[in-house]
Amino acid sequence: MSASGGGDDQRESRIPNNMQGLVQFCIEQGTACDNPDGVVSGMSAERREWLESALDNMSTNPVSRMKEALVKLNQPDDEDNENLTDEKIAALEEMIEWCENIDLAIDFHKIGGYEVLAKQFENSEAEVRWNSLELLGVLVQNNPYCQEAALKHELLPLVLGIIDNDSNATVRIKALYAISCLCRDVPDAQKVFVDNDGFSVVMRAMQSDVEKLKIKAAFMLSCLCNDNPEYKDIMCNIGMIDQLVGHLQEEHSSYHEHLMSALLTIVRDHPRACEECHRHELNLISTLNDRIEFLKGKEEFQEEREYATELLNILQDQDSSDVAR
Structure with a gap:
């Protein structure tokens, strides 16, 4: 009995009580399972990285992460911080991933995301602008709540202006993508589109020398008609x-x-x-x-x-x- 009790005590003492301990415990257990004959070898770097990433994601609060990202995006451009643009791009890319989930897309609006997002459309860095428009498209696609919110924040006229006036081809393409996501099968959005002479904007986009922009414009015309x-x-x-x-x-x-x-x-x-x-x-x-x-x-x-x-x-x-x- 004493030997058995000692074994139980030993196993209990190895139960992890924090995330770092859980990672180590999983690594050890995985190694043991992979080597049933008792020949122990180290876990590969790739497997360790995957496991640590998976466990980190389990402990992440998406809304908290989005709030942190919005704080980063709200920072004014600072010549003393050379990494700020890269940090903003990374924040946007992370939110794009989160907001592919409809519930998190709704949460993005509830934490004040649309006000911050609209400011990014005027950022001096094109990559910030086009990632912001990509995020808008993800938010409103097949999401009635976010479609209504985007219209209330009057984002559609802003994005139409980007198609006409932005000098960067990728930004204009992403702007047309965002409008397409917002307007397709959404009568209220289509009314705003028409009231703001959206078809003329699309027609001018088809006159550009950017083939991808012309293709998206033609496709959108077909869908709306x-x-x-x-x-x-x-x-x-x-x-x-x-x-x-x-x-x-x-x-x-x-x-x-x-x-x-x-x-x-x-x-x-x-x-x-x-x-x-x-x-x-x-x-x-x-x-x-x-x-x-x-x-x-x-x-x-x-x-x-x-x-x-x-x-x-x-x-x-x-x-x-x-x-x-």
């Missing part, structure tokens, strides 16, 4: 069809697939857009025939060819209907 067909009239009013056709008549690029998709979305089930496409000066039917022939046999452009074929059929069907009348 699918959400609400009434927006197709706005497309006609602002000359969007002229612009899309004009771009399609430029030297062919992979970007044209997205342009063709956007134009097809506007024209589908919309007589006024069809009429616009028939204007003689656009020469669209000839352009579509040439494009379909050009893409024949090019598997990488199969979707664009299908879009062009459907668009051509719609326009030709309307011609037939007009003749019949």
Whole structure:
């Protein structure tokens, strides 16, 4: 009995009473399990690092970490602190990870995060600006609470201004991403977007020489017109069809697939857009025939060819209907 009791006492004395002790205990137990024959070897550095990181995360309070990050972001630029920009970027990247959880995204608003976030849109460092916009996109995506909060804080008009005015291409791309996350399937956000002439902003973005920005702009147009067909009239009013056709008549690029998709979305089930496409000066039917022939046999452009074929059929069907009348 005494021997058994001694063993129990020894095991009890090894039970860790703090996190550091728990890490060491797990390391020892893992080593023992990996070496059942009693040949003890050290745990690899990679395994030790992973275990320590996992246990550290278990003891982390996300809201407290976000509060600390917001304090860091709120610090004014300081020439004496050369690391401040890097620290702000790291804080934003950490919050992006936390806020992928919907509940933590809501907590971010409740601790005053939106006021601090809006200030970062004007930071002199582009990487701070684009990480801030990335965070906004993560916050509002599929999150009605955060969508409403972003509208109350009037963030959408601010971000539209960034698309028009920021000199950094990545910042503009992230701004369009954030707006897309906020507006898709959200009527209240779309109303603010329209009231602030958002479609004109997107149209100007498509005139840039940044291909990724143009692709995102075309994709967003398609999504919004699918959400609400009434927006197709706005497309006609602002000359969007002229612009899309004009771009399609430029030297062919992979970007044209997205342009063709956007134009097809506007024209589908919309007589006024069809009429616009028939204007003689656009020469669209000839352009579509040439494009379909050009893409024949090019598997990488199969979707664009299908879009062009459907668009051509719609326009030709309307011609037939007009003749019949």
